[in-house]
Amino acid sequence: MNGQNRANIQPGVEVDIVLKKDQRTGKLTRGVVKDILTKSSSHPHGIKVRLQDGQVGRVKEVLKKES
Numbered sequence: 081m082n083g084q085n086r087a088n089i090q091p092g093v094e095v096d097i098v099l100k101k102d103q104r105t106g107k108l109t110r111g112v113v114k115d116i117l118t119k120s121s122s123h124p125h126g127i128k129v130r131l132q133d134g135q136v137g138r139v140k141e142v143l144k145k146e147s
Contacts, residue, residue, distance in 0.1 A: 081141070082142070083097075084124060086116065087121070089116055090113065090116070091115065093142060093143075094142075095111065095143060096108040096143065097109050099122075099136070101122075102137075114134075115133055127139055
């Protein structure tokens with residue numbers, strides 16, 4: 081699923097994000113959402129989230145709910 085819509089993302093969902101330092105390369109980091117930081121319902125570059133390990137980035141792909 082696309083990471084541009086806030087409705088697709090909630091805490092506990094596994095996602096691929098792009099960290100600020102990786103924006104030029106587009107390198108993806110996988111993790112589980114802890115907090116949603118973007119307040120608007122959508123964002124063209126992806127919803128900004130904090131992963132459970134503390135990393136912050138924009139969601140490129142929503143993978144699946146944590147089981």
